[in-house]
Amino acid sequence: AAFESLTSRLQSVFGKLRGKGKVTEDDVNEAMREVRLALLEADVNFKVVKDFIARVKERAIGQEVVKSFTPGMVIIDIVNKELTELMGGTQAKLAKAAKPPTVIMMAGLQGAGKTTASAKLALMLQKGGHKPLLAACDIYRPAAIKQLQVLGGQIGVPVFSLGDKVNPVDIARQALQHAKDEGRDYLIIDTAGRLHIDEALMEELRQIHEAVKPDEVLLVVDAMIGQEAVNVAQSFHEQLELTGIVLTKLDGDTRGGAAISVKAVTGCPIKFVGMGEKIEPLEPFHPDRMASRILGMGDMLSLIEKAQAAIDAEKAAEMERKMRAAEFTFEDFLEQMAQVRKLGPLDQLLEMLPGMGKLKQLKDIQIDERQLARVEAIVKSMTTEEKRNPEILNHSRRKRIAAGSGTTVADVNRLIKQFDDMRRMMKQFSTMMGPKGPKGGKG
Numbered sequence: 001a002a003f004e005s006l007t008s009r010l011q012s013v014f015g016k017l018r019g020k021g022k023v024t025e026d027d028v029n030e031a032m033r034e035v036r037l038a039l040l041e042a043d044v045n046f047k048v049v050k051d052f053i054a055r056v057k058e059r060a061i062g063q064e065v066v067k068s069f070t071p072g073m074v075i076i077d078i079v080n081k082e083l084t085e086l087m088g089g090t091q092a093k094l095a096k097a098a099k100p101p102t103v104i105m106m107a108g109l110q111g112a113g114k115t116t117a118s119a120k121l122a123l124m125l126q127k128g129g130h131k132p133l134l135a136a137c138d139i140y141r142p143a144a145i146k147q148l149q150v151l152g153g154q155i156g157v158p159v160f161s162l163g164d165k166v167n168p169v170d171i172a173r174q175a176l177q178h179a180k181d182e183g184r185d186y187l188i189i190d191t192a193g194r195l196h197i198d199e200a201l202m203e204e205l206r207q208i209h210e211a212v213k214p215d216e217v218l219l220v221v222d223a224m225i226g227q228e229a230v231n232v233a234q235s236f237h238e239q240l241e242l243t244g245i246v247l248t249k250l251d252g253d254t255r256g257g258a259a260i261s262v263k264a265v266t267g268c269p270i271k272f273v274g275m276g277e278k279i280e281p282l283e284p285f286h287p288d289r290m291a292s293r294i295l296g297m298g299d300m301l302s303l304i305e306k307a308q309a310a311i312d313a314e315k316a317a318e319m320e321r322k323m324r325a326a327e328f329t330f331e332d333f334l335e336q337m338a339q340v341r342k343l344g345p346l347d348q349l350l351e352m353l354p355g356m357g358k359l360k361q362l363k364d365i366q367i368d369e370r371q372l373a374r375v376e377a378i379v380k381s382m383t384t385e386e387k388r389n390p391e392i393l394n395h396s397r398r399k400r401i402a403a404g405s406g407t408t409v410a411d412v413n414r415l416i417k418q419f420d421d422m423r424r425m426m427k428q429f430s431t432m433m434g435p436k437g438p439k440g441g442k443g
C-alpha cells in the first residue's frame with residue numbers, strides 16, 4: 001500500500017525514541033538522521049528533506065522535547081505538525097467564480113488520470129448540489145472523447161463535445177457559452193495530454209486558458225512516478241500558472257515522495273487526491289490527515305493531543321501503572337471500565353486508535369451500571385490467582401465462576417474475551433506511550 005515502507009521506518013525511529021526515558025540532543029540527532037534517510041528513500045526531494053529536518057531539529061532541541069515528560073510523543077507531534085505544514089498546512093479549497101460558471105481546466109500528461117479525475121470532480125460537485133458540465137477537449141488521444149462521454153453517462157453529468165475535428169480552443173470557448181446558456185455552475189475542461197511535455201501542448205493549453213480564463217487550473221499527476229511527478233508539476237507550473245494539483249493513484253504502491261514534496265517544490269497546493277479507478281467523488285486533500293496517515297497514526301495524534309491537554313503528570317503516572325499490560329488484572333479491568341466511562345463514549349475513543357479494526361468487538365462493551373455490576377460480580381467470584389492469571393481460566397473454573405456470580409458461562413466467556421481485547425488495547429497504548437509511559441513526577 002501507499003507509504004507502507006516510509007510509515008514503518010518512521011514508526012521504528014519513533015519506537016526507539018519512546019523506548020528512552022530521557023531524550024538527549026544526541027538521541028534527537030540520531031532519530032533525525034534516520035527520518036532523513038527514510039524520507040529520501042521515499043523519494044522526497046532532497047532539498048525539501050534538508051529543510052524539513054532542520055526545522056524539526058530546531059523545534060525538538062529547543063527545549064520542547066528534552067523537558068517533556070513524554071519526549072517520544074512530543075517528537076511525533078513536532079514531525080506531524082511540520083509534515084502537515086510541508087504539505088500546505090490547511091486544506092486548499094476549490095476556487096469559486098463570483099459569477100458562475102466556475103471554470104476548471106484540467107491538465108496533465110497522458111495516463112496521469114486526467115479524464116478519470118475530471119469525471120470524479122464532476123461527481124463530487126454534483127453530489128454537493130451543483131450542476132457541472134464536462135467538456136471534451138482532448139481531440140488527439142483516440143477514444144478520449146468517448147471515454148469522457150461514457151463516464152459522464154455513468155454519473156449523469158452532461159458532456160459537451162464537438163468531435164475531434166474542431167480546434168480544442170474553439171471547443172472550450174463554445175463549452176463555456178453552452179454552460180452559461182444551460183445554467184451549469186461549473187465547467188470542467190478535459191484537455192489533451194501528451195506522453196511528454198512539449199511546446200505544442202503548452203501552446204494549446206495557454207490558448208485554451210486565454211479563451212476561457214479559468215478560475216482553476218488543476219494539474220493531474222500520477223503519484224506513482226514519485227519525484228518525476230514533482231518535476232512535471234514544476235514545468236507545468238512555470239508555463240501555465242497552476243492553481244492546484246490533483247494527485248492520482250494514491251491507492252497504489254507509491255512511496256510518498258510526490259505527496260510530500262510537490263507543494264514545497266512548486267508552491268502549488270495539492271487540492272485533491274485520486275484513490276482508485278472507480279468513479280467516486282474526488283477526495284479533497286487534507287494535509288493534516290495525510291501526515292497522520294504517513295506517520296501511521298490514524299487519529300492517534302488527536303488522541304495524543306487530547307491526552308496531553310487533559311492529563312497532568314501525576315495522573316499520567318497513575319495511568320502508566322494501569323496501562324502496563326503485564327500488570328493489568330481483572331481488578332484493573334473493573335476500574336478501567338469505570339474510568340473509560342468517564343472519558344466519554346468508548347467507541348469514539350476506540351476509533352482514534354490505530355489498528356482498531358481487529359478490536360471492533362470492543363465496541364460491544366456496553367458500559368452501563370447494570371453491566372458493571374455484573375462484571376463486578378463475575379470478577380469477585382474469581383480467586384486472586386485467577387484475577388492475576390486469566391490464562392488459567394479453564395472450562396470448569398468458568399462454570400464455577402458463573403454459578404458463583406449468578407451469571408452464565410457465556411457471560412463469563414464474553415467478559416474474558418473483552419478482558420483479553422482490552423489488555424491488547426492497553427498494550428498498544430503503552431507502546432505508544434513508551435515502556436515507562438508518560439514520565440510522571442515519580443518517574
Ligand code: GDP
Binds near residue numbers: 112193248252277
Ligand atoms: P488520462 O490519459 O490522464 O486522461 O488518464 P485516464 O483518466 O484515462 O487514466 C489512465 C489510467 O489510470 C486508467 O486506466 C485509469 O483507470 C487509471 N487511473 C486513473 N486514476 C486512478 C487512480 O486514482 N488510481 C488508480 N489505481 N488508477 C487510476
